Amino acid sequence: MKFVWPVLAISLLSLGFIETASAPTYQLPIAGAWAAPPARVTDRPGNIKGDVMVLMYHRFEQSEKYMVRSLANFRSDLKRLRDAGFRPVTVSEYVDGKMDIPPGSSPVVLTFDDSWDTQFKLLRNGEPDPDTAVGVWLDFSKKHPEFPVKGTFFCLANGPFGTAAQGAKKIKMLQSWGSEIGAHTMTHPNLARLSDERVKEEMAKSKLYLESKGAKNVRTFALPYGNLPRNTSLLHGFVWKGKVFKYDAVVLAAGNPAPAPGSSRLNKLRIPRVIASQDTYGINNWLNRLQNKTWKPFVQP
Numbered sequence: 001m002k003f004v005w006p007v008l009a010i011s012l013l014s015l016g017f018i019e020t021a022s023a024p025t026y027q028l029p030i031a032g033a034w035a036a037p038p039a040r041v042t043d044r045p046g047n048i049k050g051d052v053m054v055l056m057y058h059r060f061e062q063s064e065k066y067m068v069r070s071l072a073n074f075r076s077d078l079k080r081l082r083d084a085g086f087r088p089v090t091v092s093e094y095v096d097g098k099m100d101i102p103p104g105s106s107p108v109v110l111t112f113d114d115s116w117d118t119q120f121k122l123l124r125n126g127e128p129d130p131d132t133a134v135g136v137w138l139d140f141s142k143k144h145p146e147f148p149v150k151g152t153f154f155c156l157a158n159g160p161f162g163t164a165a166q167g168a169k170k171i172k173m174l175q176s177w178g179s180e181i182g183a184h185t186m187t188h189p190n191l192a193r194l195s196d197e198r199v200k201e202e203m204a205k206s207k208l209y210l211e212s213k214g215a216k217n218v219r220t221f222a223l224p225y226g227n228l229p230r231n232t233s234l235l236h237g238f239v240w241k242g243k244v245f246k247y248d249a250v251v252l253a254a255g256n257p258a259p260a261p262g263s264s265r266l267n268k269l270r271i272p273r274v275i276a277s278q279d280t281y282g283i284n285n286w287l288n289r290l291q292n293k294t295w296k297p298f299v300q301p
């Protein structure tokens with residue numbers, strides 16, 4: 001509507017409806033200010049068929065170990081991803097194909113399993129502990145608001161994040177930043193070894209547990225150890241204690257980047273994830289391949 005005013009003011013002036021003396025109080029907008037197209041994040045051409053990297057994190061410590069990301073390497077992951085034009089989305093946004101990211105950017109999904117306390121602790125004053133994954137990401141997002149704390153946390157019935165008293169508060173905080181809470185069973189069993197009844201119990205109870213802690217719409221699920229139940233039809237939904245349970249997305253463990261949201265190759269109940277570690281086929285491999293153009297990710301047109 002900004003452009004209407006000068007036109008209206010000029011026509012009213014020419015008709016003598018307003019005094020010329022009052023005209024200078026109106027500041028004309030800078031030419032073209034409302035017409036500038038949004039700047040592209042990278043010069044990568046749009047590619048809606050490209051794959052999406054779904055990263056898998058577990059524990060965090062000061063030093064890197066097997067299945068443990070050092071906080072320094074996590075900070076470096078955030079920087080590398082942001083600088084390479086990636087923008088965070090949740091698993092739900094990815095499977096729904098509703099990724100609100102700017103032109104020229106690529107989506108990345110950061111997922112966190114097992115709700116370890118090293119992912120998210122609170123200090124005595126209630127603020128996030130800076131020496132946890134969430135603390136590091138929060139600090140990074142203050143300097144880079146385009147890379148907000150927006151990931152999917154696949155939680156167990158451990159508080160979550162180790163302390164029952166603070167579980168609900170942490171869930172509320174994560175959701176307020178745009179993150180999503182997903183389920184990961186109650187006790188982390190190998191689903192391949194359980195009866196159908198026990199699989200249903202683990203999958204249903206964990207959703208109810210997280211929702212009792214304030215998690216909104218728990219519709220994504222991570223398989224412990226990436227192992228499928230023997231009866232894979234349970235992933236399509238089941239009835240437990242008279243109630244229907246169904247997850248819209250199920251993620252596996254280590255693998256390659258996942259197919260694009262609209263791709264016929266995408267099985268929403270078997271989403272592969274890239275391990276975020278120094279592993280040969282982990283995050284570094286794909287970021288290096290992006291650099292030497294041997295991997296073409298999804299790029300927002």
Ligand SMILES: [Zn+2]
Pocket residue numbers: 113114184188223224225
């Ligand atoms: Zn796990």
